[in-house]
Amino acid sequence: MRALVIGASGQVGGALCEALAGGGHAVVGTHGRVPAPGTVPLDFTDAAAAERLIVETRPDWIFCAAALTNVDYCEDHPRAAERLNRDAPAAAARIAVRIGAGFVFYSTEYVFDGTAGPYAEDDPPKPLSVYGRTKWEAEQAVREAAPRCAIARTTVVYGPERQEKNFVYQLLRRCRAGESVRVPVDQVSSPTYNADLAAASVELAERGLTGVWHLAGTSVMDRYAFARLAASVFGLDAAGIVPVSTESLGQRAPRPLRGGLAVERAGRALATPLRSAREGLEAMRNAIAPPGKLR
């Protein structure tokens, strides 16, 4: 296929470009502020620019990973979150229909309120935050615009990443520097290895599978347990990892606490395996070479 990855400079988009290229597909990827090798610039909030790029690229599938992902920033800037997280994907989905392309939209566990996880695809969303609301509104707008679309919900994505900003990189840097890290013990989720998410998304497009999919790791665990597991897999001293309550962190946006994504649907339908947290962390450790490269 010819694929257009909007947000290729991010963690998910970067892994996606690798999976697509590895599968023999032609890829055009975009960046916002931080170019990655071979990406083209796109301000996704500029509807005319997005339309031009999509029409010129003529993709068979569009993978829409660009988003305002800072949950607390979104809480304070709802209009910016609506424009990038909801309005831009909705507009791109309409153009996808016009040119006959399929559309994969990345969404989040944060569409749920975190009272009864892990959640299945047909559990009713009830977002707590502006970020979660804008992603949920986008899901609905994209599905309404584009029948040939897949909504890929994921959460706590980690793995090798060009910008090295995901939770595991941050944790490893702090542990190596001997600094303490306060990690919430009451946020339960499904840590997701980015290469698995990417490979599963490519499989959705290759097989033309549509609808809502939970693409996440198979381990449902709290953030503190995940941090300790990461330290152990990377052979680091976990003494500085301090369990705290989410409330004590004073974050702007409320977080779903008892969350997690049930992945049985993907497990049954997809050939791509979704790994446990330990397997994913071991794969990340093996992929990051040499280990001294971590800042």
Ligand SMILES: NC(=O)c1ccc[n+]([C@@H]2O[C@H](COP(=O)([O-])OP(=O)(O)OC[C@H]3O[C@@H](n4cnc5c(N)ncnc54)[C@H](OP(=O)(O)O)[C@@H]3O)[C@@H](O)[C@H]2O)c1
């Ligand atoms: N990471 C997670 O744990 C997680 C969890 C649940 C759902 N998701 C969803 O997965 C998707 C990808 O997340 P991610 O972790 O890859 O996020 P990320 O690393 O923050 O990447 C976001 C991407 O969006 C681009 N972008 C931001 N503002 C833009 C703008 N105005 N115009 C064009 N591009 C813009 C960024 O470009 P530059 O960096 O070049 O500016 C980057 O390529 C998002 O839809 C997110 O909601 C992620």
